[in-house]
């Protein structure tokens with residue numbers, strides 16, 4: 486079966502979710518582009534958008550329409566070539582309308598898993614539940630005579646476990662999009678022990694056609710991205726517990742969040758990132774990773790306590806940030822939740838004390854000025870050099886954080902999660918928008 490044939494009959498499971506809706510969009514556009522190739526004229530392309538709720542699926546179709554319209558407007562010149570033989574398509578508006586029609590008419594929404602029984606390729610983005618994923622894969626695999634290939638978006642479950650559990654005989658690949666899939670450039674590709682070479686080769690070609698950056702990861706729970714992120718969380722939590730011996734927990738969270746953002750030149754502080762992903766999601770990913778971890782305890786009592794206090798974070802359906810460990814106004818943090826007092830403490834009340842505690846700190850370049858700056862390397866060497874020479878509690882905290890992040894990166898290579906240091910740096914640079922990879926020799 487060729488690449489184009491494989492993409493003629495596809496299903497996306499969890500299509501109304503955060504990740505599924507993005508995967509649906511990318512796949513619908515790729516399939517429509519294939520269907521417009523002269524050699525595919527007259528062939529049928531079908532994409533089933535499967536989820537449990539009709540209402541949510543209706544919302545996804547609206548999202549799809551608005552996004553495809555934007556895509557069509559951007560590539561109208563290329564579309565003119567696609568539609569060159571159509572004499573009734575002259576104006577840009579007519580071409581855009583036709584493309585919108587062609588993309589949307591491939592998509593069939595469904596609340597029935599049976600819709601996937603004739604697909605040759607199944608993308609899966611349902612919730613992170615190993616048992617549910619295995620059950621659904623088994624059901625489709627048993628009833629689908631086409632021996633479909635399964636691309637799972639799992640963040641943490643070993644792909645080999647899903648393969649064995651659902652008896653897929655290697656017709657599975659970890660294809661870990663980052664959130665949101667339509668915008669984020671990174672995809673972690675994870676081969677299970679038995680993944681067939683043709684399944685991997687197709688995945689790599691599909692990623693290339695979507696213009697994604699691929700970071701391969703070994704099949705170890707959490708892979709590279711969460712392998713680093715989750716351990717980074719545990720380090721932050723242990724710093725908070727240490728600091729809270731001499732200050733309130735809200736102060737400690739504020740300080741660690743500030744250091745991890747400003748002094749480490751990251752786009753957001755660690756607790757803001759936890760809110761972005763969701764406290765519950767982070768806690769759940771940790772528990773899945775922990776269940777596969779032999780040497781290390783991967784669990785955060787601090788996250789448990791936030792969850793017990795009803796603090797969850799995450800996002801509203803329009804993508805705006807919900808309150809979590811931090812409280813937000815117009816997307817900016819304005820307060821920190823204090824677990825003892827069970828209320829948010831305004832940042833204005835915390836910052837003066839934090840400055841006093843941190844002491845002298847070298848001026849850090851802003852993340853924004855560095856992230857795509859081609860001349861950033863010497864700036865980092867100078868800045869981190871200065872940080873090393875600074876003797877203040879703030880500088881020590883920042884250096885410990887920086888070194889721990891590097892050690893985590895190296896651990897991922899040593900323990901065989903990442904193939905090489907470069908892949909760790911690619912994941913953190915591309916998937917987490919860090920201005921530099923954690924494995925470096927700045928200090």
Ligand SMILES: NC(=O)c1ccc[n+]([C@@H]2O[C@H](COP(=O)([O-])OP(=O)(O)OC[C@H]3O[C@@H](n4cnc5c(N)ncnc54)[C@H](O)[C@@H]3O)[C@@H](O)[C@H]2O)c1
Pocket residue numbers: 498499500501502503504505535536537538541609610611612613614621638639640641661662663664762
């Ligand atoms: N959110 C992220 O940042 C992120 C990033 C990378 C990977 N992931 C992974 O992607 C997957 C989905 O995560 P999400 O954040 O999009 O979750 P989500 O809760 O937003 O979406 C899951 C969707 O699956 C649907 N669903 C649940 N059970 C179903 C079933 N039996 N059949 C069909 N649909 C069903 C739900 O209705 C929901 O629409 C998880 O495995 C997660 O670990 C998430």
